[in-house]
Amino acid sequence: MVVAIPLSFGTTWMLDTIGLRITLILGSWLNMLGALLRFLGTLPMDAYKLQFPAVMLGQTLGALAQPLIIFTPTKLAALWFPDCQRATANMIASMSNPLGILLASIISPVIAETSAQIPKLLLVYAVPACITCFLATVGIWSSKPPTPPSASAESSGSEPFIRGLKLVKTQKAKKPQRE
Structure with a gap:
């Protein structure tokens, strides 16, 4: 999770510059290679x-993949869903990561009761990563649908990444006025 903080800027740039498709595919490949x-x-x-360097390199690749996946739900919802469905789509996509962690936390002790069974557990983790990568x-052919799902999706655009960072830095919060 510590790696996710600095990489969030790179992920945001990637989503705005090269698109949702390439970002998700890159994230799935990094995740699969890390799991393998x-x-x-x-x-x-x-x-x-x-052995130790291989496991650590795999863990590093998985850590690099995480921001590419967990920071995409908002962009996915904005581009692919109409206004009335965006909150639900964003919630479902955002909750998939913590639900996956919960599922892994429940299943892991059942699969690997001893340390000798850890290779089997890591294989169980690698199989869905390989399937998802495939x-x-x-399966992801485009970053955007051929027809925008709503007028706001058609006209929605974000500031270029660097300009957006400058805007965030220079915007001052308005103080509430007392009545």
Whole structure:
């Protein structure tokens, strides 16, 4: 989660510049590669010295993938859903990450009762990551729908990233006036 804070700026830039599609596909590939490396790092090897770096590299790739995924629901809802459905779409997409963490926390002790079963657990984690990566790569064809779902989606646009940061920095909060 610490990595997510500085990477949130890069993710925001990517969403605005290269689009939702590439950002999600990149995030799914990083997540899949990270999951596979974590699994492969637990397999018995002749060179034990390679296992720890493989697991840490896998963890790093997973950490890099997280902001690319968790910061996209708002953009997804704004581009693909009409005004009346945006809050629901944003809520469902935003809650998928914590629900996945909850599910993993419940299932993990059942799958890996001993430390010897950790490779099996990491394989169980890698399989959905691989499936999701495949589905994202072949299934996400566009960052935006061919026809905007509403007039606000058609005209919605955000400031270019650097200009938006400058606006946020220079905007002053208005003090409430007393009546």
